[in-house]
Amino acid sequence: MDAMNTIVAELINKEDIKNHKIIDAPESHVNELRYKLQSAVRLGNEFKSKSVITFNTTDGAKRVETTVWMLAENYLQLKNGIMIPLSSLLDLDY
Numbered sequence: 001m002d003a004m005n006t007i008v009a010e011l012i013n014k015e016d017i018k019n020h021k022i023i024d025a026p027e028s029h030v031n032e033l034r035y036k037l038q039s040a041v042r043l044g045n046e047f048k049s050k051s052v053i054t055f056n057t058t059d060g061a062k063r064v065e066t067t068v069w070m071l072a073e074n075y076l077q078l079k080n081g082i083m084i085p086l087s088s089l090l091d092l093d094y
Contacts, residue, residue, distance in 0.1 A: 007090055009054045009061035017064060017082055020057040024087045036092045037076065040068040043094055054091040055084050063091075 012020070030037075043049035044067035053076065054063040070077040076084045 007054065007061045009063040009090070012062050012064055014064050014066045014078060014080075014082060017062075017078075017084070020059055020062060022085060022088045023056050023058055024085070025056045025090050028087060029089050029091070030086045033089055033092050036094070037068075037071050037086075040076075040092060040094055041071045044068040049094060051092060051094040053084060053089070055088040056090055057088075061090055 040051040040053075043051065048067060050065050050067050052063055052065050053068070054061055056062075064078075066078050068076055069079060072083075074086055076086065076089075078084065
C-alpha cells in the first residue's frame with residue numbers, strides 16, 4: 001500500500017519548500033522507494049518529466065510536483081539547489 005493512500009498532503013510550490021521545516025518521516029520509506037527515486041532522476045534528466053514528491057514537515061505532509069535533478073546518498077536535489085532529505089520522504093509518484 002502506498003503511503004499516499006493514508007496520508008493527505010498539501011500541494012505546495014517548489015519555491016515554498018524553504019518555508020517549511022523538513023523532518024524525518026515516522027518510518028523510513030527509502031528502501032521501498034529506491035527504484036522510484038532512480039527512475040524519477042532519469043525521467044527528470046532525460047525527459048524533463050515531473051514527479052510528485054511527498055515529504056514530512058513540522059506542519060504535516062507536503063507534496064510538490066517538480067523534476068528531480070539528482071539523487072545523492074541522503075538527499076534528492078531539485079532545481080535551484082533545493083534539497084529534500086530522503087529520510088523525510090513519504091511517497092514518490094510520476
